[in-house]
Amino acid sequence: MRYTPLVLLALVCIAALVLGVSAKWIGARHPIPESTPAGDAVSDACTPPVAAPASEPWLAGDGSAEKVWQEHSEELSKPYIQGPNGWTFWGDYVDQYASQAVGRATLTQTQISAWVSYFSTLQRDLAASGADLQIVITPSTSSVYPEELPTWMQELRGSTPADQFMSQASGLPVIDLRQKLIDAKTDDVHLFSWSNSHWTDYGGYIGWKQIADCINARHPVAAALRVPAISGHKVIGDFNEWASYGVASPGEDWAAPVFADQLEDVTYTDKSGATVTGPGSTVIDSSVLPVTTQVAASWTGKSALVVRDSMGGAISPYLDQAYSPTWQVANQFGAADPLDVRALVAQHHPGVVIIQFAERHLISPPASAGG
Template sequence: MSLRELPPDQQAKKSVRRWGRLYYVPLVILFVLSAVAAGTGYVVKKHIENTPPVPATPAAVSGPVSTVSHALPASCRPAVTPPAQQLWLTGKADKAESVWDAHKSDLSKDYVLGKNGYVFWNDIQAMNFSQAVGRRTLSVDEAKTWHAYLASLRDELAAQNIPFYIVVTPAKWDVYPQELPDWAQSIRGSGPLDQLLHQYPDLPIIDIRTPLRDASKTTPVYSRVNSHWTDYGAYVGWKSITDCINTTTSALGTLTVPAMNGVTTSDKNNEFAPFNITSPVPDWTTPNYEPALKPVTLTKSDGTSSFVPGDQATDMSLLPASTTTAGAATDKSALFVRDSMGNSLSIPVQQEFAQTWQVRHNFDMTVPGGLPDIPKLVAQHHPDVVILQVAERHLNFPPATK
């Protein structure tokens, strides 16, 4: 599936669904959320098909966060500047909702226009814009579902001495929050990623928002007209990921990033072209690799293999697939469980690992039993590491495991 296509989770239907509003006590220590209390429901005008409902009256949670000693060091989760206000989370959701309702005209299309030519998907895509402003948060049960699923994987892999990392690839609005429309700035609040990071620090989630924000000050890491990070954005992300892995395990040797010499900027991969929207400037950035990347043998699910250039991404539409790279940076192997944000990321991953097996995580499919059997895949392939890459917007879909 190319970047120009909407994944299955983004096919829209119009209807009305009741969602729960969660109130949180004020944030402590930067962006963290300390407790969740019951709240009332609000109406979402447009939602994705099969999006799981949030309970209208979730049970309150006041217990301590998990303290199991699996937490990654602070270097894997550099501080992220929190939104200035937290209206949705501090008992002022009605005020925030009134601002939202006052801009129905801005929210009437499948996309929302931001500042300086930035375009964001509306709630047609995984409650995207509600997540962008903190209007859509996880219920108590949803957060617990995520933790139960991810902690189970962590523990099963740890028992086999296989490193496990969760990479939440940030949404464009979490790297460029300043480009959200002016009216959204006053109601922007923390969202599901912040919830999980605070409530469950035992999960091996790598937070790469700060490195991406820093890099974006000089070079685009997301295009104005695409919700995915650019090839250069993925390169920056991989650098941050390898820094974390190198800090926390020696089992893989020292991971690296391919050498590059600047970037090329183009106007390709415009997701919003069907709406006759264009970027005011070319801003899709691609690393200039020097020396050239090594070619990759790509094997599709039907067993057919072909040589592809090293700088060619393995598109999500080809999954499940495997790759081998002669002369890769390491002789190690990786099980790479991913979504479309893994397209660009596959380029440096395939250069690093001599062997990869790549499968979709299917969280966005919301089909019970549709998730890949990761322990079974591990038993089959015996990878040296398992990397689960999840687009931030897909935190909207707690795993449907039954």
């Protein structure tokens, strides 16, 4: 009888082990975001919790969500989908965009681990080189304006690949812009365009506010990033990304900030070696990358390697003011020939490495931990 407590303890341990293995196995197939604990100043600035979906229709296992999806197969066969108010989104033609938007396309635990391993290994190696890493995930339009998706899709929304990744990225220097952009929405200005898959220049300005707050919170003793004062916004045009498909735009909605603060002129050198000097408000489109920029006196006194995509254009004016020089190059997530970030760091010796990529690229994790 004196061994009874030990026997009971052993049985409890075995039961816990079995339950733990089962939970891990289920999570490997369908990783579900864990609840986010109360944050500190850094997490509040960098990764504010995103409201959880009302339900998880794709994890229910009864097949009803997929049945509804297939009922709309003709609509989904086009490269784009349209919501009730004229907003246009990519369909699954681009990175399974529509399926990602509702959580039909998810990441396995192996894929999540590939992202975490890639960034954690890169962070460690960059720290050894004296470079600081910042990861900026720019949201999809569907994450900020889900109410503009087709009505039937809104009813199928569950956890997305972004939710999955963020649930396991607590040790990484990630900036998740979704919730603060959602909170900043108003009826008088679009942060994302109804006729383009990118955020507007004004949306980029709102995103930069959080980026600056986050990096300043992480490095409170460093020279601070700034947010230029603005007097409002203006609509500068209609950049209809789906015009070639015969899709009509509801009208001009591309909003840009009207700066009250003067931005320094920036000297730009493109891949051909041509150098020009232009206004600090200039947006650097991804089509002209790689580009080197310089200003007379940057906000931080540091240089930066910026690995970015087309979503990085809207924040490029602030990056150009914050760091000098910057070396801005296109990221290659999902490409067969991945970008060698370490080689670029060895070449340029930047003080900061900023990796910015669109949320939709999460569906294509890096093939290895190298970068």
